[in-house]
Structure formats: C-alpha cells, structure tokens
Amino acid sequence: MLNLDFDGSANIFYGDNAQGKTNILEALYITGTTKSHRGAKDRDLIQFEKDEAHIETVIEKRKICYQIDMHLKKNSPKGIAINKIPIRKAGELFGIVNFVFFSPEDLNIIKNGPAERRRFIDLELSQLDKIYFNNLSNYNRIVNQRNHLLKEIGIENKKNLMETLEIWDLQLIEYGNRLIERRKQFIQDMNEIVSSVHRKLTGNKENIKIIYEPCNGNIPLEQTIKKNRERDLRMKSTSSGPHRDDICIMHDRMDIRKFGSQGQQRTAALSLKLAEIELVKNTIGDTPVLLLDDVLSELDKHRQNYLLDSISDIQTLITCTGVEDFVNHRFSINKIFHVQDGQVLREN
Numbered sequence: 250m251l252n253l254d255f256d257g258s259a260n261i262f263y264g265d266n267a268q269g270k271t272n273i274l275e276a277l278y279i280t281g282t283t284k285s286h287r288g289a290k291d292r293d294l295i296q297f298e299k300d301e302a303h304i305e306t307v308i309e310k311r312k313i314c315y316q317i318d319m320h321l322k323k324n325s326p327k328g329i330a331i332n333k334i335p336i337r338k339a340g341e342l343f344g345i346v347n348f349v350f351f352s353p354e355d356l357n358i359i360k361n362g363p364a365e366r367r368r369f370i371d372l373e374l375s376q377l378d379k380i381y382f383n384n385l386s387n388y389n390r391i392v393n394q395r396n397h398l399l400k401e402i403g404i405e406n407k408k409n410l411m412e413t414l415e416i417w418d419l420q421l422i423e424y425g426n427r428l429i430e431r432r433k434q435f436i437q438d439m440n441e442i443v444s445s446v447h448r449k450l451t452g453n454k455e456n457i458k459i460i461y462e463p464c465n466g467n468i469p470l471e472q473t474i475k476k477n478r479e480r481d482l483r484m485k486s487t488s489s490g491p492h493r494d495d496i497c498i499m500h501d502r503m504d505i506r507k508f509g510s511q512g513q514q515r516t517a518a519l520s521l522k523l524a525e526i527e528l529v530k531n532t533i534g535d536t537p538v539l540l541l542d543d544v545l546s547e548l549d550k551h552r553q554n555y556l557l558d559s560i561s562d563i564q565t566l567i568t569c570t571g572v573e574d575f576v577n578h579r580f581s582i583n584k585i586f587h588v589q590d591g592q593v594l595r596e597n
Contacts, residue, residue, distance in 0.1 A: 251593060255566065256583035261575065262568045264588035270568035271352075273593070274540040277566070278348050280306040280317045281538075282376060283329065283339040286350040288368065292323040300324075308346050310535075315345050340379045340386075347376050347529050351522045352542040358521065359506055359514040363495035370496070373525055374435055377532050381431050388424040392487050395421060399485045418478075421490060422471045428491040429463060429470070436461045436496065438531075443524035450516055450555055457500050457517055464493035519552060523559055541567040545574050554578060 253273070262270045275294070278286050285294060295302045304319040320328035329336050336342065358365050375382040395417040402410050436459050447457045465473035473489045481488055498505045498517050505517050529537040539560055545553050546569065557580050568588075569575075575582055585596045 253586070253593065255564070257564050258583045259575075259581060260564075260566045260584045260586070261572055261582050262566065262586045262588050262593070263570060263572055265570060268588045269591040269593075270588045271542050272591075273588075274350065274542050274566055274568060276304050277306060277538070278350050278540060279321075280304050280319050281342070281346045281348045282372065283319075283327065283342060284372070286352065286372075286540075287354070291321045291327055295321055295323055306346075310345065317342065317345065338383075340382045343376050343379050343382060344533075347533060347535075347537040348540055349373075349522065349526050349529060349537045350540045350542070351544050353544060353547045355522060356515045356518045356544070356547055358518045359498055359509065360511075363493070366496045367492070367494065369521070370432055370435060373529075374431065377529065378431065381428070384424050384427045384431070388421070388428055388491065391417060391420050391424060392490065392492055395487050396485065399481055399487070402482060403485055414478075418474050421487070422474055425470050425490045429461075429494070432491065432494070433461050438528055439521070439524050442527045442531075443520050446523045446527070447517065447520040450520055450552065455500050455513070455516075457498055457505070457520065459521075460497040460499060462495045462497050463491070464489050464495070515547070516552065519548070519556065523556070526559070526563070536563050539563050539565040541565060543568050543570070545569060 251273075262273060264270055275285055275287075278284075279294070300323050302321040304317075304321070306317045306319075308315045308317065316330075316332050318328075318330040318333070320330075322328075329339065329342060331342065331345070355369075358369055371385060375385060395414070398410060398414055398417060402414065440459055443459060444456055447455060463470075468476075470490065477488050498509075498521075500509065500513065500517075503509065505513055509517065526537060526539065541560075545556070545567075548556065553574060557575070557578050561581070567575075572582065572585065587594045587596055
C-alpha cells in the first residue's frame with residue numbers, strides 16, 4: 250500500500266523509466282474522472298496477479314474535505330464512494346476536483362488521428378459539464394445499440410427490425426446534436442484563449458485557430474443519418490455522427506495536422522493544453538490540478554521555460570528522470586519524491 254501527502258504547489262516524482270511514476274498520476278486522474286488518461290480498461294489498471302485495486306483520495310477544497318474511494322475490479326464495474334457514500338452515476342463525481350493531464354503522447358495530438366482529438370474534447374468537457382457527460386454516455390450507448398441492431402438486421406428473417414432502427418436513429422440524432430452544439434461552444438471558448446498563448450510561445454510569429462469539423466460537413470445530422478442508412482446496413486456500423494467528428498488547427502491558411510512541421514505540431518499541442526488550463530480556471534473559478542508526465546524532456550528550453558512560468562501558481566505533480574531542469578530554471582519545488590521499483594521515498 251502506498252500513502253502520499255502532496256504539497257499544494259509543486260511536487261516532483263523523479264526516477265528512471267518504468268519505475269511506476271506515471272501510475273501515481275494515473276491513479277489520481279482516475280479518482281477525478283473515473284477514466285484512465287490513456288483510455289485503459291479497469292482490469293488493465295490492476296496490478297498483475299491481483300483481482301482488484303483500491304484508490305483513496307482526500308481533497309481539501311475551500312476548507313471542505315472530500316474523500317473519494319475508487320474500487321476497481323477485474324470482472325465487475327468499479328465502485329465509487331464520496332465521503333463513504335456510494336454513488337450510482339459517475340457524473341456525481343465531477344465538480345469536486347478538476348485534473349488536467351499532460352503527457353508526451355499529448356504532443357502528438359495534432360498529428361495523430363481524429364480519435365485523439367475527440368478524446369481531448371470529451372475528457373475535458375466531461376469534467377466541466379455534467380450534462381455533457383450524461384449526453385455523451387447516452388450517445389455512446391445508442392451507437393453501440395444501433396450497431397448491434399444493424400448486425401441483427403443483416404441476419405436472414407430479421408427485416409422486421411427496421412422499425413426499431415428508426416427509433417434508435419431518432420435518439421442518435423437528438424443526443425448527437427446536443428454533443429455537437431456543446432463541442433462547438435467549447436471550441437469557441439478555447440479559441441478566445443489559445444490564440445494568445447500560441448503567439449507568446451512563437452514570439453508573435455504564429456497565430457492559430459481551432460475549427461470544429463463535423464463528419465457530415467454543413468449537412469444536418471438528421472439528413473446524414475438517413476442518407477447513409479443503406480451504407481450503414483451494408484457495413485453493419487454507424488458511419489456518421491459526433492463519434493466521427495474532428496477538429497482542425499489552422500495557422501493562417503495552413504492545416505497544421507497535414508502540413509505543419511513537427512515543431513509546429515508540438516507547439517500547437519502545448520498551446521492547446523495551456524489553454525485548457527486557463528479555460529478550466531475561467532469556467533469553475535478555481536485552478537485545476539495539473540499532472541505533468543515527463544513532458545519537459547520532450548520540449549526545447551524555450552517551451553520548457555514558458556510551461557514552467559505558466560504553472561507557478563497551480564498545484565502540480567510532475568514526473569521526470571531528474572530534477573536538473575527545474576533547478577536550472579529556478580523553479581520552486583515544494584516536495585521531491587524518488588520513485589524506484591514501485592517504491593516512493595520522500596526527499597528533503
């Protein structure tokens with residue numbers, strides 16, 4: 250069992266690779282969002298040869314203490330309790346604490362596929378907006394049910410299920426439009442922040458804008474679902490909807506996803522994460538907890554300095570292989586932990 254007490258400012262976890270540093274940040278993120286930052290399933294988060302895991306996080310917010318208990322099991326749904334009282338819906342957890350997780354993989358969010366960019370939106374909006382989280386959960390359930398039905402219709406003597414498909418389509422359109430509308434608002438809010446951040450990162454040389462790209466373009470979702478029904482029946486899968494949408498990051502008229510250099514893509518990704526922090530502050534009137542997983546080693550000195558200057562007033566947990574970069578930057582470190590072979594030792 251591991252018991253850690255974090256400082257309200259900067260906490261550094263250093264050690265060689267594959268020692269367990271990321272597991273600490275991942276455990277915290279799960280208690281605030283119910284999900285792994287890397288999309289791992291519950292059973293994959295449990296220690297090898299064990300059947301379950303327990304995470305207890307105590308949070309003090311405005312002089313009020315909250316205890317969050319997360320019980321992960323290999324063969325059954327996770328159990329969640331707040332102040333020892335079990336909750337029935339994961340959405341009840343949101344609002345207690347907000348985490349922003351930044352890992353080396355996030356630096357590839359621009360050049361990776363659309364799924365990564367959708368996950369970026371969904372993870373943050375789910376923390377900020379309980380209604381969005383509920384709509385997203387319902388939408389994903391409807392897509393799964395619709396896909397199952399499309400497979401069933403393909404079986405001989407199952408043509409009578411077409412009327413049922415119409416019912417699922419109506420729900421898909423309803424919840425899909427709710428997601429699209431809220432995502433567009435999120436992008437609008439992000440654009441008000443990210444442009445300024447990016448200009449500072451690039452020495453006023455570049456300006457970026459985020460554009461939401463529905464898979465159906467400007468065609469209403471209802472028309473797209475009807476238009477693609479025959480194709481969906483052939484492919485036995487739902488081919489359109491917000492689960493297929495993307496975001497585009499533009500510099501002037503250049504799509505950074507396709508034509509930006511690796512440096513431009515990484516700078517745009519860093520701008521997105523820093524804007525995310527600022528958006529959380531503006532939305533909840535409080536600062537989030539920042540989880541930085543070995544990100545500094547992936548950035549040049551200029552971007553390292555900008556990032557560290559930007560988080561000086563935020564409770565931050567940082568993993569790294571050494572503390573030299575922080576010392577050289579004169580970054581104030583409040584607690585240092587050495588992680589080795591899954592063991593964590595506090596250092597002065």
